[in-house]
Amino acid sequence: MNTMLSINNLHASVQGKAILNGIDLQVNPGEVHAIMGPNGSGKSTLANVLAGRDSYEVTRGEVLYNGENLLDWSVEQRACEGIFLAFQYPVEIPGVSNIYLMKAAVNARRKYRGMPEMPAVEFLKLIREKIKVVDMKEEFLHRSVNEGFSGGEKKRNEILQMAVIEPTLAILDETDSGLDIDALKIVADGVNSLRSEDRAFIVVTHYQRLLDYIVPDFVHVLAGGRIVKSGGKDLALELEKAGYGWIEIAPVAEAADA
């Protein structure tokens, strides 16, 4: 099996401050990886660096995606190559309807692959089918992107977009934060329905709770910008009991010298 994502000794900083200090992670198709860790450990930074946000500067290391150098690509090229980021704080875009954005996103990908635009009827059918998965009303399709949505609605909307776009590698950045248990189940169902042999997930979360519903193949604990422990799904339960206090945080200086 070919590795889908190979992160090797990745260092990154924000405004000159080192956040990631040597991340190593291999993700294969079909796998679900959970990234856990205390606040400020670099979880969201990792998600944003993979998606290509330009305020994050990669200072060392490499990221290969299906064998190609991911860091050379623009944000939209990564997206068209199948990387999807479910945002921790989805932005509001006044005046742009949700359905319009999704249609534009689907067609951008098709254009990238040299395919014609999806016919409107087909698209509508697709979206009507997917919207059921996240239990959203159709009116949400015609409202402006995330504008006036509650926290839970925004997160469900991210999952809806993911379902419509059908990415190869989906990165969920604290999608569970601020969700009540019902919304959490809906989000998890949405993710689980998309699990397949050729698709991988990186689920970034602070709490073990989400992993009761999205059962991961691997759990990694991030601290001080490095993965300090990896294991199976039981590691998450251990963390739940013990908290993050036991984690020995690797000194940054040492990591930087490594």
Add this chain to the structure above:
Amino acid sequence: MSTTTPQIESLVRREYKEGFVTDIDADTLPPGLGEDVIRAISAKKEEPEFMLEWRLAAYRNWLTMKSPNWAHVDYPPIDFQKISYFSAPKTDGPKSLDEVDPKLLETYEKLGIPLEEQKALAGVAVDAVFDSVSVKTTFRDSLAKAGVIFCSISEAMQDHPELVREYLGSVVPTGDNFYAGLNSAVFSDGSFVYIPKGVRCPMELSTYFRINALNTGQFERTLIIADEGSYVSYLEGCTAPMRDENQLHAAVVELVAMKDAEIKYSTVQNWYPGDEHGRGGIYNFVTKRGACRGDNAKISWTQVETGSAITWKYPSVLLEGNGSVGEFYSVALTRNMQQADTGTKMIHIGKNTRSTIVSKGISAGRGQNAYRGLVKVLKAADNTRNYSQCDSLLIGDRCGAHTYPYMEVRNHTAQVEHEATTSKISEDQLFYCKQRGLSEEDAISMIVNGFCKEVFKELPMEFAVEAQKLLEISLEGAVG
């Protein structure tokens, strides 16, 4: 991914596709302005005597006026003696289609405004004004059946002098301002609409203005009267050839809405904006005003302004009747060296009057974009409401966005609210769209269109689509 200046520069290049010149024999007055010129215009149009007197009075008054200098626009003084005040293609006014010069038909065809009724957009009647004269008005017969008068203002002077005499200048007096004064003296043509009592105009009315001749000013005059309980939606579009010289367009539009009548006036203004060095382009100095004469009348202005080197216009509403309503929805885009100073005046005179102002300004390149608006509540205007929202979007670090609202309130039961924001396109929105796979250009276009949505939804369907396209083309390259 950040929008850097060089990227923006490289992107501000697109051809103005309406910039061609029609080669047609024209009857053009030599440049110059004086009473003889005004007499000549009036004679050419075989106007009734009262019109000549009216024009001459306006001219004599204009001579005492100074050009306004308060707007946030910058241009060299205009030599009014170098402008030709009349130019007409050599045909004898609007006739049946067979008599219209094929070159003119071709011109409008090329602009996407077919004048053959069978080819026309369903439900839209067009008055085509070419330089100084109206060349064709479509669907006149079907409109006449509903009692609607839709013709050029020259014809109206011949056929309905009593209406012209009563209403012309009743909303914008000849001495109102410098450019309205000039227009009153020399206007050549324009559209005239009368909707009788209780009639809902069966189709959209529209005028398409085209400046063609060199060194010619265009001074059209539009008068729309909606009698009690009637309704009309009127659209206006404008284009001009690309020329290195600036050309003056000083129009006056007057709207009169009687009791319970409603006028919806939409403009998509795409005069030639000049090139990226600010060479050429139209000076668009326009006075537009509507009067809600009767109770519960409503006047709504919607404008999409993407063209012209300089735009100076303030479509306004005099809310005279109790319970009358005024609205102003505007999108103004300036790029390259374009300058716009535009907004509205809402004058609350009657009780329970309401007004809404939504203005969206977009500045790119070295464009300067100013919103200027007045909300005035007079003493007797009890329980009036006004809400204004002015948002500006900046694209690039060499443009300017300015907001100058004036609120003058003389009645304590009024509620007047104004909000304005200025910002650039947020990096977060851009990142979000790009993460979904959209190119930077598509992302910006989408976000800008979203920004303008509140205004576009006020436009009639065909125009909304055209406006959106126009904005996309104007932004093509205007953004990085």
Add this chain to the structure above:
Amino acid sequence: MTTAVEHYVAARNALVLPGTGLDWLDELRNAGTRRFSEKGFPTLRDENWRYTNIRPILKQNFTPVAVLEGSAGRTEGLSQHLLPGLGAYRFVFVDGHYVQELSDATGPARGVVAMPMADAVTRGLDGVKTWLGACVPEDRGGFTDLNTAYIEDGLYLHVDRGCHLEQPIEVVFISTEPGGQLIQPRNLFVLGENTRAHIIERYISPAGRSHLTNAVTELVACRSSVVEHTRLQEEGMDAFHIGGVFIRLHGDARVVSNNAALGSMIARTNLHVALQEEGACCHLYGVYLGNGRQHLDNFTQVDHRAPKCTSNEFYKGVLDDRARAVFHGRIIVREGAQKTDAQQQNRNLLLSGHAEVDTKPQLEIYADDVKCSHGATIGQLDDSAMFYLRSRGVDETTARGLLTYAFAADVINKISSAPVRNHLEGELGRKMFGVGRPEELS
């Protein structure tokens, strides 16, 4: 017949001002006279004065007052009008001249120079030479030029680097009998690096005669200084008051400006703030309370000249009877002033059917990476709030009073000095409702 301009120029030339003969000072004053003679007074045709007609001010030729000889008599009984409990260093000027008996200048801390401007210019102190006139912008207007032509007295304050003034400095300008005076205070406050200070400037005229106060204050906030400037205009209802306040902020300086306009028949303040260097931050709070036939005009201009500066402006007005208020709020963001954050709010409450408000916020923006907004509202007391209070048994007058207090309070409460806050709240009650400060607020 001489024009008003000629009158004021002639009156100026007849005076022997302190420090006459010093080149730098003569030059400064003469330039003021020259510009004033050329440009004269503003008219309604000036965009910045379109809502304020100063013709009533020009009907009368006000005359400068000579230095008080043995101030006895004229200063009698004036001390009762001073604010109690401020705990401040106090400098009192009567009809434009410093009066030591009423002042308490004993011992501002080390590193602080505080003295009458008349002394400071005569001595030719470096700080005065460097800064006097330096903060006044190009578009200063005729009244500022007139003041510059007459520079005579006022407070000169210089706080050395690193000094923290624990107590406020109070500067009081009192005008007295018999009326007809031209009073032109000129203040200069230079706050050095890393200083902290609160300066309270107060204008009163207990005698209630007609006079013209035309004051100019310049304030320089050097790098990282933290300054509060509170201006209380409480002159009599027959007075004319024009006040220029020119503030300049250097890097990371922070200025809070509180501006209260209660008095005068026609009053206008011109508040110009220049954010000169990166990281400067200003908060401008204003309240204007008009009744009778008062005309209160607040002109404010915030000029973002450097990146990463913040400005936050909040002005509120309450108008009763036939009072009229004008608010101009201009925000300029210059080319290159990226990461500017400029916010402005103006809210007006009309209590009477004859009160009027003209408000004109303006944004002029020449940089793209900015967050700017302004908002303005004009309205009356909230019906539902009135109903709510009355349904709880509060009578209508009290309810109106309470809601009006609540309206003005969020600006008044920004002032750090409790005695000043209490005083303003009391004045609000007395002026607008003929009652004192309501119990509920104390």
